[in-house]
Amino acid sequence: MNAKPKKIYLRVWIALLALLLLTWGLAEINLGPFNNVAALGISALKTLLVVLFFMHVRHEPKLTWVFVCAGLIWLLIMVDLTLSDYLTRGDVLATRESWRHSEQPFPLREPTTKTEGHE
């Protein structure tokens, strides 16, 4: 009975190392947009393994599950609300792409004349 958890931990560790090699390997192959999906998906899977087994949430009472999920949900709210702002106001960052091609990239002060026309 007591020897069992150690065996499970060892298996989880082997799975984690295998996933590490898999992420590294997949990053060398062009999968288009799925490179990001794979990288973040594998990270999420590794996190799940660590949280459930190493942090033994799977043996914790429901209340702990609620607290664990709360951390994730608030993170998603922060990312979602921030992106819903940035991604719907294209001009917030997009105009700065033109700085690279301008005379003075990354102006330290506000430029005196507005550079209109660079969309």
Add this chain to the structure above:
Amino acid sequence: MNNSALQEQFAEMPQQKEAATLGMWTFLATEVLFFGAMFTGYIIYRSAYPQAFAEASHHTLVLFGTVNTAILLTSSLTMAFAVQAAKEGNTRWLFRYLLITVVFGVAFLGVKSVEYYKDISDNLWPGPNFKAGLPPESQIFWVLYWIMTGVHALHVTVGIVLLSIMALMTRAQKFSAAYYTPIENSGLYWHFVDIIWIFLYPLLYLIHRYV
């Protein structure tokens, strides 16, 4: 030992332990948001300058990052072993596993230090002397790299100090199978720091490596 660890506001040890675990997870939720703000910044700037981020990422030292990921994952294993030893009341092995975990933590910082030295030698510190030939926006990637890995390294350092204190307390016979909550909560912290790195690794080192 059994009753001396029980604080008066709790009826019994399991209740006290559950409260402590819940408190630790509350703290970790605030840590998720602390790092989450930096990850949000990363998402915004990477979506704005995908090309510059990919080019900047090619200058990170993947081998160092991969080895460090393996070191941290292994340290999480020895930490889980330490908690298991505590649960079984095996303080001798608890002490050993804590020390092994600390050694892995120090090894992580050692590898990171060498990597930082090489990064700086390669002029990858943002500013007027930033590496020539890279698009200016790639400096944003490197700002995020230094801040995120720096704050993470700070967390590893705190973890090393924490686990060292736990090792000393183990030596002083503070823990038994009936009471090892500080070990368990230190373990939760250590695993959390590991999880942050699990996300930092692909986001910083592995962008468009096939190009």
